[in-house]
Amino acid sequence: MALSRKSPLLRSAVQFLRGVFLRQGATSYCTATISERVNVNGINLHYQRTGWGDHAVLLLPGVLGSGQTDFGPQLKSLDKEAFTIIAWDPRGYGYSVPPSRDYPLHFFERDAKDAVDLMQALNFKKFSLLGWSDGGVTALIGAGTYPSLIRKLVVWGANASVTEEDLKLYNAIKDVSNWSEKMRKPMEDLYGKEYFADTFKAWCEAMCKLASRTDGNICRHLLPLINCPTLIIHGEKDPMVPSFHPQYIHQQIKGSRLHLMSEGKHNLHLRYAEEFNGLVEDFLCEK
Numbered sequence: 001m002a003l004s005r006k007s008p009l010l011r012s013a014v015q016f017l018r019g020v021f022l023r024q025g026a027t028s029y030c031t032a033t034i035s036e037r038v039n040v041n042g043i044n045l046h047y048q049r050t051g052w053g054d055h056a057v058l059l060l061p062g063v064l065g066s067g068q069t070d071f072g073p074q075l076k077s078l079d080k081e082a083f084t085i086i087a088w089d090p091r092g093y094g095y096s097v098p099p100s101r102d103y104p105l106h107f108f109e110r111d112a113k114d115a116v117d118l119m120q121a122l123n124f125k126k127f128s129l130l131g132w133s134d135g136g137v138t139a140l141i142g143a144g145t146y147p148s149l150i151r152k153l154v155v156w157g158a159n160a161s162v163t164e165e166d167l168k169l170y171n172a173i174k175d176v177s178n179w180s181e182k183m184r185k186p187m188e189d190l191y192g193k194e195y196f197a198d199t200f201k202a203w204c205e206a207m208c209k210l211a212s213r214t215d216g217n218i219c220r221h222l223l224p225l226i227n228c229p230t231l232i233i234h235g236e237k238d239p240m241v242p243s244f245h246p247q248y249i250h251q252q253i254k255g256s257r258l259h260l261m262s263e264g265k266h267n268l269h270l271r272y273a274e275e276f277n278g279l280v281e282d283f284l285c286e287k
Helices: 010-018 024-030 072-078 107-121 134-145 165-175 181-191 194-211 220-225 246-251 272-283
Strands: 034-040 043-050 055-060 085-087 127-132 150-156 230-235 255-259
Touching: 034 107, 034 134, 043 107, 043 165, 055 107, 055 134, 055 272, 072 230, 072 272, 085 107, 107 134, 127 134, 127 255, 134 150, 134 220, 220 246, 220 255, 230 246, 230 272, 246 255
Parallel strands: 055 085, 055 127, 127 150, 150 230, 230 255
Antiparallel strands: 034 043, 043 085
């Protein structure tokens, strides 16, 4: 039976992937960017670059996302005099295909190494990380694993573990053939039917496998090792990430701040871009 478009689980999935759905629409945001590729760890990683400021910032997208799809308002409007902004496509996503995306148990750690090595390849000695959703998990791992390289950290829509509540959602949405055609089509247009279906299912299954670890650990053990100034943003109406996830991250990162957006959902940086960008700029520019 197809999931109704009114299904809370399906609505959650759609909101989770909304940035990817709007890929073509995001192009207009990126007219002032340079689009390039660089070989990192044997992969030709695609990235976009804008701004000329002294403070380098890497934007890390969510599952099946890319810099272009997930960060249009940030590429357009973050202060280009203050920041040099890099938005990357992780391996197997966006324009970093090939290779096809896969999900070994260490895929978050692999993404974190790719991200850090990309910034090093671009000659940024220190930089800040802004990570959304899966990109937030990658950013947490990057900050905990390579603390000497990270200036500041901003994450939203991230989780440091997989819970039973999370598992129910992943299992309910992993078969995209149960989605309505309207909900599938944008992703199928972007990636092709087979690649989208196989990749999204593989991601859901990988997240479920992570739940088999003690306490469903993804990066809980790394949070106390993060020593850079950290801002955690959470939308109080986020249907994908229950509030206990950002609360836990906040408790485990010494000196971190937790900012709640009362109307924010999973894609709060797109829906409330002006508020989000101002909050992030103020935090990054603090001495």
